[in-house]
Structure formats: C-alpha cells, structure tokens
Amino acid sequence: MTKSAETTHDLVVFGATSFVGQILTRYLLDTYGVGQSVKWAIAGRSESKLNTLKSELGNTAKDLPVILADASDEAALQAMCEQTRVIISTVGPYALYGEPLVQTCVRTGTDYCDLTGEVQWIRKMVERYEEEARSSGARIVHCCGFDSIPSDMGVWFLQNQAEQVFGEPCLDVRMRVKTAKGEFSGGTVASMMNVAKEAAADPKLRKELANPFSICPPEHRSETRQPSLKGAEFDKTFNAWLAPFVMGAINTRVVHRSNALQDARYGKEFTYDEAMMTGRGTKGRLAAYAIIGGLAAFFTASAIKPTRWLVEKFVPQPGEGPSPEAQKSGFYDLRFVGRTEDGKTIITKVTGDRDPGYGSTGKMLGEAGMCLAFDIPADQPGGFWTPASLLDGKLMERLTSKAGLTFEVVETR
Numbered sequence: 090m091t092k093s094a095e096t097t098h099d100l101v102v103f104g105a106t107s108f109v110g111q112i113l114t115r116y117l118l119d120t121y122g123v124g125q126s127v128k129w130a131i132a133g134r135s136e137s138k139l140n141t142l143k144s145e146l147g148n149t150a151k152d153l154p155v156i157l158a159d160a161s162d163e164a165a166l167q168a169m170c171e172q173t174r175v176i177i178s179t180v181g182p183y184a185l186y187g188e189p190l191v192q193t194c195v196r197t198g199t200d201y202c203d204l205t206g207e208v209q210w211i212r213k214m215v216e217r218y219e220e221e222a223r224s225s226g227a228r229i230v231h232c233c234g235f236d237s238i239p240s241d242m243g244v245w246f247l248q249n250q251a252e253q254v255f256g257e258p259c260l261d262v263r264m265r266v267k268t269a270k271g272e273f274s275g276g277t278v279a280s281m282m283n284v285a286k287e288a289a290a291d292p293k294l295r296k297e298l299a300n301p302f303s304i305c306p307p308e309h310r311s312e313t314r315q316p317s318l319k320g321a322e323f324d325k326t327f328n329a330w331l332a333p334f335v336m337g338a339i340n341t342r343v344v345h346r347s348n349a350l351q352d353a354r355y356g357k358e359f360t361y362d363e364a365m366m367t368g369r370g371t372k373g374r375l376a377a378y379a380i381i382g383g384l385a386a387f388f389t390a391s392a393i394k395p396t397r398w399l400v401e402k403f404v405p406q407p408g409e410g411p412s413p414e415a416q417k418s419g420f421y422d423l424r425f426v427g428r429t430e431d432g433k434t435i436i437t438k439v440t441g442d443r444d445p446g447y448g449s450t451g452k453m454l455g456e457a458g459m460c461l462a463f464d465i466p467a468d469q470p471g472g473f474w475t476p477a478s479l480l481d482g483k484l485m486e487r488l489t490s491k492a493g494l495t496f497e498v499v500e501t502r
C-alpha cells in the first residue's frame with residue numbers, strides 16, 4: 090500500500106534552512122520551478138528563517154509553500170507527512186533529531202530519504218521500524234548524499250557492466266578516490282563528532298561500527314573477511330599510495346546492504362573496500378601518513394571532553410560550510426576496480442561536477458527524492474532500502490541527465 094497521488098505535495102524538504110538544505114532548495118527551484126509539474130514545499134522549525142530563505146531565493150520562490158514543524162513535535166510531523174508523498178530530510182545529526190520523523194513516515198506510509206551517514210542510527214531505525222514500514226508501504230532510503238550514492242551506484246553500475254561483459258559479477262571490488270575537492274560543513278562535523286563521542290563511551294557500539302555487515306539483514310551477515318586499510322599502502326593498479334577514506338566506514342556498509350537486498354547479486358563472498366589515492370613516491374607516502382595522523386587526531390580529540398571543546402573551536406559550526414565559489418569549483422573522480430573469481434578485471438569511473446559534500450550532495454539528494462516521488466512503482470514494497478537496491482537505474486538516469494554525475498567503463502581485461 091502506498092499513498093495516493095492526491096496529497097497536497099509530491100515532496101517536502103524538511104530542514105530547508107540547513108546548509109545543504111539551502112543548496113538543495115535552490116537546485117529544486119532552478120530545475121523544477123514552483124507549482125508546475127512538481128508540487129513541493131519547504132519545511133523547518135523556524136518561520137522567520139524559512140521566510141528569509143524564500144526571499145533570498147528571489148521572486149520565483151514567492152509561491153513556494155512553507156510548513157512549520159519541529160523535529161521533536163510529533164503532531165506537527167504527522168501533519169507534515171499527511172500533506173505529502175515524499176519527505177527529504179536534512180535535519181541532522183540524525184542520531185540526535187531524526188527518529189520521530191522516520192517513525193512518523195513509517196506510520197503514515199510516507200516515502201523518505203536523507204543524508205545520514207550514522208551507521209549505528211540506521212541500524213536502530215531498521216530494527217525498530219522495518220516491519221511497520223513493510224506493512225505501511227513507506228520506502229525509507231538513508232544515505233542519499235556523497236555518502237553513499239556514488240559508491241553504492243558506482244558498484245551497482247560496475248556489476249551491471251561485469252555481468253554484460255563477463256557474464257558474471259565481480260567478487261571483489263575496490264573503490265579508490267582519485268581526486269576530490271571540497272570541504273566539510275558544520276552539520277557534517279557535528280555528526281562525525283557525535284559518533285566519536287558515542288563510540289568512546291560504548292564498547293558495544295565500537296564493535297558494531299567495526300562490523301562491515303552491521304546494517305545487513307541478520308541472514309545476510311557474511312563470514313567473508315573484508316579488506317580494511319588501516320595504514321598507508323601502495324596500490325599497484327594505480328601506481329599510487331593509499332590512505333583510509335573517512336566515508337568508507339559508511340559506504341562499505343551501504344554497499345553490503347545493497348548486495349543483501351538484491352539477494353546477494355554481487356556474490357555471497359563479495360568483498361569491498363574504499364581508500365584515497367595520495368600520489369606517487371615519497372610525497373604520496375607522506376601525504377598518506379598525514380591523512381592517517383589527521384583522522385586519528387580528530388577522532389581522538391572529539392571523543393573526550395577535555396579536548397572536544399578545542400576541536401569545536403576550530404571546525405565549522407552548524408549552518409556553516411564551503412562558499413558558493415568553493416562548491417562550484419569542487420569535483421570528484423572515483424575509480425572502481427572489480428575482479429571476477431577467475432581474475433577478469435574491469436575498471437570504471439564515477440565523477441561529480443561540484444564539491445562532493447554540498448554542491449553535488451544537494452543535487453543527488455534532490456534527485457533521490459524526485460525518483461521516489463515519480464519513478465518507483467506504487468507496488469514496490471515498503472521497508473528500509475538503499476539507493477542501489479530501490480532506485481537503481483532510474484536514479485542513475487537522473488544523476489547523469491540532471492545532477493552532473495558520470496558513470497563510465499575505463500577498461501576491461
């Protein structure tokens with residue numbers, strides 16, 4: 090059962106005033122206008138901030154409807170969900186503010202997508218609400234930004250190509266960030282610091298975060314040992330040094346859940362990891378060590394009270410993020426290397442045309458919401474999906490035609 094198309098709105102952007110919500114809102118306005126083929130609205134807790142946003146967006150936004158709701162006000166969330174078929178939420182850290190909205194979407198059969206990268210929260214939401222989502226018909230899709238659409242859709246694309254060219258999927262896939270230019274926003278830093286703080290206080294959570302299959306359904310938790318880069322390593326395929334990629338902690342979990350939700354289409358023994366290329370020679374090696382040292386310092390200092398305040402002083406605050414120029418000049422280029430069981434190899438590439446975390450994320454999230462609203466058949470069951478397992482080629486078409494992403498095969502051998 091899904092909602093009727095008779096709701097007032099097709100889609101509501103909850104958290105339109107957030108750093109990324111503003112980028113997303115402008116993107117939807119520029120791409121789809123107001124009151125035309127897409128009926129959409131903006132929502133948030135502060136009427137004055139929402140009205141300021143509308144006036145900053147200019148005259149074309151003057152008829153954009155506004156809905157008021159606080160993330161903890163269940164009656165207001167219920168009223169918001171009753172007006173729309175799809176909610177896009179950017180209100181994070183989701184582990185702090187996100188649950189009442191997920192619960193309300195599940196109860197009202199409203200489709201939902203967001204930008205969370207908080208594994209422990211996703212797992213909690215799946216455990217608590219998956220059964221109810223299946224019966225209400227609500228399709229919930231977390232991780233619809235830079236984490237984890239390029240990785241999840243990148244692996245999905247590679248496996249499609251491998252099946253076409255080799256007649257079988259690749260049992261092992263490695264994603265390498267070749268280049269990425271962008272900055273973190275206050276909201277993302279707050280989410281990362283919240284995970285570090287929670288993990289420091291809870292050994293069970295640390296174990297959960299270390300489990301590559303932590304968000305897979307229990308019957309799909311594979312025993313296959315997963316590669317996991319801890320230090321600097323030299324990659325012969327690309328002739329470059331590698332350092333751990335901070336988003337790999339969420340992306341790898343989403344890719345494994347996608348595999349599970351597609352009935353282990355990539356293989357029961359499928360292995361996957363992510364890393365960043367840091368260049369060749371001594372310079373590349375030193376850059377890898379610098380990244381490892383920087384990540385360790387950030388997470389250690391964020392985890393404990395005496396140093397957390399110091400980190401907070403130097404990182405962007407909620408609502409802050411890269412300038413419009415930095416968003417425009419940002420980009421990313423990800424390479425995927427897949428190998429079949431008998432060694433056939435395919436290399437693919439995914440690129441994005443804006444900074445990964447904001448300019449590109451705003452567009453990806455907007456198109457994930459549009460895909461939920463217009464491309465997914467009503468009889469597709471409710472539940473907690475991933476971008477690749479639910480939105481698949483329909484999302485890829487939107488990403489390439491509207492959101493500035495490319496997917497291509499570089500080489501097969």
Ligand SMILES: NC(=O)c1ccc[n+]([C@@H]2O[C@H](COP(=O)([O-])OP(=O)(O)OC[C@H]3O[C@@H](n4cnc5c(N)ncnc54)[C@H](OP(=O)(O)O)[C@@H]3O)[C@@H](O)[C@H]2O)c1
Nearest residue numbers: 106107108109134160181234235236274276277280407408
């Ligand atoms: N997956 C990715 O690639 C990716 C990329 C970027 C961001 N993110 C995640 O996306 C989220 C947003 O990031 P951001 O930097 O845009 O955040 P931000 O600028 O700090 O914005 C937070 C938003 O939450 C709203 N909010 C906070 N408490 C609320 C409440 N009680 N009720 C209603 N709204 C409330 C704020 O409303 P006010 O404006 O009224 O204060 C604001 O709109 C973060 O969780 C971040 O980690 C993920």
